[in-house]
Amino acid sequence: FPIVNANLYIRPTETNLxxxxxxxxxxxxxxxxxxxITEEVIAVSKSEPLIGSFICIEDAAREIEYICNSYKDIDIDLTxxxxxxxxxxxxxxxxxxxxEIGVDLIIGGHSHTILEQPAEVNDILIAQVGAGSEQIGRFDLLINMDTNSVHEYSWQTVPINDQHCPRDPVMDELLGGYxxxxxxxxNTVICRLPRKLExxxxxxxxxxxxxxxxxxxYQLGVDIVMLASGSIRKKSLPRLVTRSVLMEIYPYVESMISFSVSGLMLRDMLSHLMQTLYHEGGREFYQWNKDLxxxxxxxxxxxxxxxxxEPLDPKAQYRVALQEYHYGIIDENFGLTHDDLADNGRVRVVSTSSQDNIIEYMKTQKIPxxxxxxRITLHTPLEDR
Structure with missing residues (x-):
């Protein structure tokens, strides 16, 4: 099945990417x-001079309508x-x-929502099945070929386990060779922890x-590290830490970007982040080191x-490090532009792989x-989304 995306395009030619x-x-x-595709990925494309995008949901809706209208001459039975x-x-x-354009289903992702039954809005069925490959969703559809619409349907989430997905002995033998x-x-052991961490x-x-x-x-030598909470992909780290376990939990081999902010700018960053989370449905939360x-x-x-x-000094300068992806969308989550940061001091790559930094530390240092x-006190808890 090919990659399909309707809201990224090449600027000079205005053709789809x-x-x-x-x-x-x-x-x-x-x-x-x-x-x-998700707006966060689109936001990163802003720094790419050749890539344009339909940013808002309204623009995406218009593009979908355009595509559907363009194929009215083809008898499409299901959209x-x-x-x-x-x-x-x-x-x-x-x-x-x-x-009238005839969209029937939305099969979604990103928010890791699990639905017992699909939502239905505007005669469109909307479904998600959580995160990763723990389960898959199954639609059984009866299509009305006269109206080109869903006449009846059933839906279920199917766990990925031996009961529902029996092992294939031919594939097992092939994979066993590797x-x-x-x-x-x-599967080499990196370290042993005093206990499981959640x-x-x-x-x-x-x-x-x-x-x-x-x-x-510790590894990067900056004042503050802000690590995207969503980049930690499992709910716990076991006591016995192997390379494969760590790579599953933190799979991102990406650079860390450091920049300078004043204490006042840092307060404004945090204020923007929390206002986005509490009032605008923001999806990015961050973990940070114990100094902050x-x-x-x-x-x-x-x-x-x-x-x-000590109380934050609004005039003091602090070096902050973010993962490269999140530095790319810093205006969305923290309200600062790349120009703001460049004007306030040097922006530089302090590591080309945050995963390597974590592995090396856990191999060579006593785990704190x-x-x-x-360090993060929320008077009103935030719900997962």
Whole structure:
């Protein structure tokens, strides 16, 4: 199946970066697939001079309408949107689409929402099945070929386990030939922890978030490390840490970018982040090292901020490090532009792989105890989304 995306294009020629749609015919049923990608990925494309994008959901809806109208001469029986914009944005998108264009399904992602039954908005069925490959969703559809619409459907989430997905002995034998080599490289023990560390919720301080942020702070030599909570992909780190376990939990081999901000700019960054999270449905939360302690009041306003036990000095300069992807979208999450940062001091790459930094530290250093120590105090808890 090809990559399909309708909201990224090449600026000089105004042609799509990827194929915007794909028509598949199965046993006489023509299915139109259209792809829409997450706004965070689109935001990164802003720094690419050759890549343009339809940023807002309204523009995406107009592009979908354009594609559907362009194929009115083809007898499309089922129209499916493949999105990665989050469940709430899927609901908004469905409301914007005219019924006449004939969109039937939205199969979404990004927010990791699990639905017992699909939502239905504007006669469009909307479904998600959580995160990763723990389960898949299954639609059984009865299509009305006269109206080109879904007449009846059933939906279920199917766990990926031996009961529902029996093992294939031919594939097991093929993969077994590579297993010893893989085990030798990736199942080497990096370290042993005093106990399992948790990261069971993304939108609060966690033990594992504290550990990784403290490690990167030590390794990079900056004042503050802000580590995206969503980049930690599992809910816990076991006591026995192997390379493969660590790479599953933190799979991102990406650079760390450092820049300078004043204490006042840092307060404004945190204020923008929390206002986005509390009032605008923001999806990015960050873990940071123990030198920075922040109080977030009930309405998302920033209360007290301390650096190394002292009140934040609004005139002092601090070096902050972010993952490269999150530096790319710093205006979205923290309200600062790249020009703002360049004007305030040098912007530089301090590591080409944050994963390497974490692995090296855990191999060579005594692992610090990193409990939830109140470095991020939320008077009103944030719900996962």
């Amino acid at each position: 990827f194929k915007p749609y794909h028509i598949l015919e199965i046993e006489g049923i023509r299915i139109l697939f259209i792809g829409i 499916v949107l493949l999105t990665h914009i989050g469940y709430e944005q899927d609901l908004k998108l469905a409301k914007l689409l005219p019924k 297993q010893a080599e893989i085990d030798g490289k990736y 990261h069971d919720r993304r939108f609060r301080e966690t033990e594992l978030g504290n550990l990784f942020a403290d490690i990167l702070h 302690r922040v109080e977030v009041l009930a309405d998302g306003e920033i209360g007290s901020i301390e650096m190394q036990g 105890y990193s409990p939830c120590d109140g």
